[in-house]
Amino acid sequence: MLHPLNLIGLFMVPYATLIQGIYRAELTDNLMSIERREIEKLATLSRIAINEETINEVSQRLGSVLELVDQLQAVDTDGVEAMSHPMQATQRLREDEVTELNRREALQAIAPETEDGLFLVPKVIE
């Protein structure tokens, strides 16, 4: 199960449906490796480790979800404004007054590791 949109990044072909039958058969091997690279990139971006054994399964399941959401491509949305919020409201502004006092002890009681009030993490290397 491979996802046609993966072609776009590579060949800059405009969307979608037109590609399906045409390229898929010929480029299967190529696509497989793109798919793999793509998943590895997503895993890096989202800091999720995917092991070797499951990568094909993950790829297949993601592919089927992407096929579902690909139905959107056929919709004519010319001139339709993108909707980020369900309600037509505007941002409320807060007065610039200190309302949050020091609760370090309570907030750090549930931290994995702290020292002298600092959260400890494995060394940060720039």
Place this chain on the structure above:
Amino acid sequence: MSWDTVIGLEIHVQLATKTKIFSGASTAYGAEPNTQACAIDLAMPGTLPVLNKQAVNYAIMFGLAIDAEIGQVSAFERKNYFYPDLPKGYQTTQLEKPIVGRGNVEIQLADGRTKNVRIHHAHLEEDAGKSLHEGNFNSSFSGIDLNRAGTPLIEIVSEPDMSNAEEAIAFAKKIHSIVTSIGICDGEMSQGSMRFDVNVSVKPSGSDTLGTRTETKNLNSFKFMEEAIKREVARQIDVIEDGGTIAQETRLYNGETKVARSMRSKEEANDYRYFPCPDLLPVVVSDEQVEELRRNLPELPDARQARFVEQYELSEYDAGILSSDAAMANYFETVSSACKNPKLAANWTMGELSARLNSQDLSIGNSPVSAEQLAGLIVRIADNSISGKMAKEVFEAIWAGEGSADKIIEARGLKQVSDSGALEQMVADVLAANQAMVDDYINTDEAKRKKKLGGFMGQIMKASKGQANPQQVNQILAQKLNELL
């Protein structure tokens, strides 16, 4: 071959609000680690942001100060990346609809030219926390302090309108001057209140094609910025002249070692996946709000410079220096109005005081000598109570915390003797006690006599323990010696 340099700046300005941009936690500098990081700042599950009104107002004030378009509707986006000082895993910032649009800043150069630098936009965003690499913990760890996380920033993005380090520094200083003048930033560079990212590229002189640029991040002083630009320009020219190409990259300049290096880690996966923040709604700014802020906008540096020339009869140059820093301008005006002597107030503020502050890396806001104390000193200089030389001693004593000028003059007995009767007596005594010198004076060729006066002056000042008014002594001395001829 000769080269043109193209420089653009991104300036992060911490806004001087009492609280964070999205939470009610304090932004005061220097608190114990994580004592000013509330549940929202720590990105605890279920917490939500609410926007700080003052941060919005400050951003608008900056827009007004650079004559920019104010975004009537602005919006926040999430910029996604993982870093320990970024608790949510995304920075809330503005991309598509920034609050401040295009504007202009005029800079003055040393040769007297002025130049316009275009501002592409300025947007609101939140600051990150800090990673500490040394502390009371195992060296394989870093300690994370999130007190700074969520501090409001405006990021000011210039067009690449600057063509050398001097222009870039002039621009950076002008922005510093503007934001401190309108009171939206404390301008404390040493505390990170302003940080600069510098985009630099070079191209063959006259070419229309821009070269590949590099970005040197997080410079926190004008000095480091100047060094970093000069070194980067030289590096790029070297690379190209040696047949190499410039890689588009982010660089980090170390002001201590004066070495810049590539931050490859930051490049590796540079896909920030911006999208509209669903927790925040569009920010709508009304015309009334903008007009009210415009009416109350404090004086801008250029206007203040013109006023200083007009009101205090200062030179353009002096007025320019004094008005470039809001704290210095305010200090000067306080001194001037208290001592009623703008010229001396300007000289002392720009001269002795600034030199002392610089030498100790202090800002004028933290000056050990208050404006009132300096004014007190100037009053005593102006009324001839003390000499210029004495004044420096008194200034040092005020700096050391010994109190007001009058108190120090009194305590140290530094008051200048200007009483002409006393001075005449003093001169007469010295002349009488030094007959040989007087004879020598009389016998000297008229043209060379003037040189001999110094010897008498020294004796008289010694006799007066330095308190004699030198101008008066000069006069009396000349008069008395003339009588003997």
Place this chain on the structure above:
Amino acid sequence: MHNLTIAELVKGLQSKEFTSVELTQHFLDRIGSLDSAYNAVITVTAEQALKAAAAADQRLAAGNAPELCGVPILHKDIFCTDGVRTSCGSKMLDNFIPPYNATVVENFEQAGAVVLGKTNMDEFAMGSSNETSYYGPVKNPWATDSVPGGSSGGSAAAVAARLAPGATATDTGGSIRQPAALCGVSGIKPTYGRVSRWGMIAFASSLDQGGPMARTAEDCALLLNCMASYDDKDSTCIDREVPDYTATLNSSVKGLRIGIPKEYFSEGLHPGTDKAVRAALADLEAQGAELVEISLPNSALSVPAYYVIAPAEASANLSRFDGSRYGYRCEDPKDLQDMYCRSRSEGFGEEVQRRILIGTYCLSAGYYDAYYGKAQQVRQLIQQDFVSAFENVDLIMGPTCPSPAFKAGSKGDDPVAMYLEDIYTIATNLAGLPGMSIPCGMVEDKPVGLQIIGNYFDEARMLNAAHQYQQTSDWHTQAPEGIA
């Protein structure tokens, strides 16, 4: 006592027929003896509950106690509870004890309600079957081999099994209505912005909305009276007066115009569900309501649009779970990236990871416009469908789900089949509209839900219609075998 509705419990408590302590102990006992069969409750807070019940009894004795004072409820484990573990159904938060309350939790505490514990749920509310919880699947009390629906499956199963008379829940794409339908209880997802999201762990911020579940519409109204509030800690909460939702329950539905979207009765709808829903509509028609066929032409696009928008928002919302400040941290991380990757891979379950990856994909460079941008435009079209429809009708009704509860494990391998479970419920989340589900029949001995969609802030009218339907039907009074 467990068969009494909340309205009846309120009367009983106020007339001192029983005390809150007795009531609380009774429900705690039921959870203790029955929940092993359903796994609906993750955390039982017996000690705190009895203490709160005793305090409630004092307030009741003193008179003028708030309406819900002394009434036991359960909170979905997505709402932060000060001092009580809030897991969100995830290993990631198995050790997470928040030092703060969600506003919803605060509202019930102010009202003197007694919290029995926290209900099981799909991990981070991602699921339609309650099979993705770290604490194991929830069983449907009507047929324990079937799913209770999700993600608020624990709340729905608990109410169906009479482990509590009511529970809080959340709905991002149907997570209140679908489990309510599959478990034969009533549940309402209010208008977006009606209930504060503060302290409610975010899945997809522009879609998430808290709401109550109970056995009757009247009880939902009582709970919503307390749950809904304006909250200045949530920028998306709407500053609008909360009406008394019980005040209009008894109005007649005569003349009420009910829109029947033809797209909701097409291919894929179980014939038994179809029949039950039509029968319920006929009942309302018999009461004087007018049925009007309408069209929501873009409704088929709601699932694909949702499965771009929700994972995209989730991918960012869940980045904070990185092992640094709270929650799960992997053993012996070898460096920072290892800590991030392993904490997240070990702490999140499969479905959560899948949605994070999908969301990351939809937002990544080169794909944003095709996916996220497009989905946001389609979202607008879907909202417009409803806006047009509500020009002619007062309410919209149809099935809540395509079919009754399916067998546990039957859709586990196919995420898309699972996603289609929410085909009738998702559109209201995209539009921000209120939606409700009430029991309206039985198919294959499992409950069927009637979905009621209202216009913005028209919850009172929805509750009124639901209550009127429940005056002439008894589906909501039926109990699973062995429960009553």
